[in-house]
């Protein structure tokens with residue numbers, strides 16, 4: 001460990017949407033941070049000024065190991081990944097290489113340098129199409145696409161390495177992440193997440209907001225998902241990092257209160273003050289009507305409670321960021 005209670009934390013993917021908010025929070029609380037990111041889908045400007053930055057592709061073992069040897073981290077927050085389900089179906093090897101080989105390189109480098117703690121970004125995709133709601137951690141293991149397979153494989157790798165070598169790990173399984181801070185927001189290309197897409201329609205950058213199915217067995221007929229504000233999500237990471245004396249294993253991060261697509265449309269209209277053009281399309285194959293998490297483990301193990309994850313706060317913070325950054329990080 002560094003001075004007092006500060007830590008040296010290596011953040012992979014710290015130039016991405018969630019990783020940049022986490023790296024910034026670590027710097028703000030006084031930790032020493034090294035961000036490694038290939039900038040494939042991140043932005044140099046999103047990584048905090050107070051952190052070191054190295055442009056490294058986690059698929060290259062020697063580069064990753066070298067960064068570990070020089071920085072000697074106490075802990076790792078591992079966000080770097082390929083993250084789009086449809087792309088994973090089209091290009092599975094890209095997902096296995098980036099997410100599985102890349103994570104293997106990170107874990108091997110930890111073992112080489114005696115780094116014992118890791119918090120891994122996992123996903124609801126490890127559950128596939130769950131049979132019951134809310135989803136509990138034990139329901140995992142039947143992913144239905146290469147993205148989910150790749151993330152679940154990394155969880156298994158962490159569990160085995162922990163067994164064999166005493167690695168302390170947590171796999172935080174996010175459902176849907178949304179919202180922005182005053183300085184950091186979502187700037188993906190392509191953008192596929194529901195809230196920024198709806199806001200791009202509100203800004204006139206897209207013609208209409210597609211609602212994929214309004215005949216689901218849900219109260220308003222549209223699909224329900226469990227959204228967490230990125231600030232709440234990052235708070236859970238810091239809590240996990242500070243409690244990683246032992247293996248914590250998989251932990252769901254959700255609110256249990258799902259939000260429907262129609263509720264997002266209504267929030268966008270409230271926040272922007274204008275009606276949102278929508279077009280109702282047919283359901284996408286494999287899209288379950290509802291996905292909501294039981295987060296009792298997060299409450300019990302991390303003493304975590306989401307505080308900012310109302311639909312209005314997520315939409316209004318994302319809108320404020322987009323209004324201040326009309327061209328995103330403007331580095332393309």
Ligand SMILES: NC(=O)c1ccc[n+]([C@@H]2O[C@H](COP(=O)([O-])OP(=O)(O)OC[C@H]3O[C@@H](n4cnc5c(N)ncnc54)[C@H](O)[C@@H]3O)[C@@H](O)[C@H]2O)c1
Pocket residue numbers: 012013014015016017018019036037038039040041042043056057058059078079080081082083098102121122123124173174175176177178188
């Ligand atoms: N955003 C969500 O709703 C959500 C939900 C569930 C899980 N997750 C997980 O959270 C993590 C972060 O997601 P995000 O939304 O911030 O994604 P993001 O694409 O904004 O960030 C990922 C970052 O990883 C970097 N990266 C990708 N491949 C790399 C490589 N080979 N080497 C080095 N860097 C590489 C990218 O350049 C980018 O900066 C991912 O692991 C994702 O699977 C996200």
